[in-house]
Amino acid sequence: MSEVRRVVLDPSQVRPGSTLRPIARFVVERDGVEQASVVFGRAEIFEREPTEYALARLRWAEGGLEAARAAVTAAVESAPSGAAVYLPVNAAVSPDHAARREVAEACGFRLFQEKEGFWWADTGQPLPEPASLRLEPMSRIGRAAFIDVIGRCLTQTLDRTDSLVLARHRPQQWVNTFLDHHAAAAEAQSWLYAETTSKVPVGFVGLAQRDGDPAVGTIVLIGVLPEQRGHGYVDQLLLAAYRAARMRGFAAVLSLVDVDNHPMMAAMCRSGADANVYPWHKWLYATTRDA
Ligand SMILES: CC(C)(COP(=O)(O)OP(=O)(O)OC[C@H]1O[C@@H](n2cnc3c(N)ncnc32)[C@H](O)[C@@H]1OP(=O)(O)O)[C@@H](O)C(=O)NCCC(=O)NCCS
Numbered sequence: 636m637s638e639v640r641r642v643v644l645d646p647s648q649v650r651p652g653s654t655l656r657p658i659a660r661f662v663v664e665r666d667g668v669e670q671a672s673v674v675f676g677r678a679e680i681f682e683r684e685p686t687e688y689a690l691a692r693l694r695w696a697e698g699g700l701e702a703a704r705a706a707v708t709a710a711v712e713s714a715p716s717g718a719a720v721y722l723p724v725n726a727a728v729s730p731d732h733a734a735r736r737e738v739a740e741a742c743g744f745r746l747f748q749e750k751e752g753f754w755w756a757d758t759g760q761p762l763p764e765p766a767s768l769r770l771e772p773m774s775r776i777g778r779a780a781f782i783d784v785i786g787r788c789l790t791q792t793l794d795r796t797d798s799l800v801l802a803r804h805r806p807q808q809w810v811n812t813f814l815d816h817h818a819a820a821a822e823a824q825s826w827l828y829a830e831t832t833s834k835v836p837v838g839f840v841g842l843a844q845r846d847g848d849p850a851v852g853t854i855v856l857i858g859v860l861p862e863q864r865g866h867g868y869v870d871q872l873l874l875a876a877y878r879a880a881r882m883r884g885f886a887a888v889l890s891l892v893d894v895d896n897h898p899m900m901a902a903m904c905r906s907g908a909d910a911n912v913y914p915w916h917k918w919l920y921a922t923t924r925d926a
Pocket residue numbers: 788789791792793794855856857858859860863864865866867868869870896898899902
């Protein structure tokens with residue numbers, strides 16, 4: 636006979652590298668033996684945003700998929716009515732990601748966003764200077780020119796997280812907060828503003844060090860202005876970002892792209908970045924607790 640036990644947790648017990656503030660652990664037991672468990676808490680699902688309800692640390696014993704579903708269902712039911720609850724699954728963290736996704740889907744979660752991780756390795760390949768763009772680093776020209784261009788590029792983004800977050804804020808305010816975190820100090824030299832050789836604004840690209848990995852960079856944000864799209868400028872921006880990565884001594888660049896962002900997915904492949912080298916692939920599931 637299985638039953639679900641709710642164990643209250645201390646929200647101040649945040650693990651290093653995690654933003655999850657635990658609220659409770661839901662444990663499914665059969666005849667007193669643990670079959671599955673999941674932690675329910677609040678986490679920064681969207682970067683620099685207030686915490687959301689989230690599930691993490693889903694575990695189950697061999698053959699315990701049904702118990703896993705019971706733990707997840709009980710955890711979702713503990714959320715306030717009408718609240719959104721998120722369940723992230725990452726292939727770089729969980730080799731059993733297919734089973735985790737099955738649990739999420741069987742419990743009524745929908746896929747909110749799927750992202751691919753593209754790995755570009757610096758093998759000493761030639762990286763010619765972009766031919767038809769003039770590039771200026773933020774460390775030289777300051778932030779002001781970037782704010783307007785980034786805001787205008789992102790109002791029509793195909794990235795599901797960026798569009799959700801932007802809808803909650805005024806674009807300029809969001810861009811400023813984002814740059815405070817991703818373009819400070821050394822990072823400002825690898826945020827590049829792009830214009831044509833006749834000084835017509837084109838877009839931007841921002842490269843930063845990947846959190847916790849000094850040898851690896853990441854393209855945090857990239858954009859081409861709506862009126863400049865469809866001319867392949869994105870290829871030159873990526874080239875400029877890889878040149879900046881080499882200048883900063885990064886051995887590789889891992890960039891994360893929404894799989895629905897077709898122009899960006901295609902540009903990443905053209906740039907020589909590979910989706911199959913590194914197992915990073917993320918599925919973000921969401922459900923709403925019945926009102
Ligand atoms: C993704 C992006 C950088 C591509 O730039 P680009 O220089 O226009 O790329 P390309 O020249 O290769 O254009 C690719 C195709 O996608 C189309 N396209 C570009 N952006 C599009 C969009 N937001 N929605 C629909 N179609 C788009 C272009 O018209 C072009 O079509 P074509 O091949 O029929 O000519 C640009 O669309 C953009 O800035 N998007 C918003 C910001 C964003 O998503 N950034 C990436 C995540 S941080």
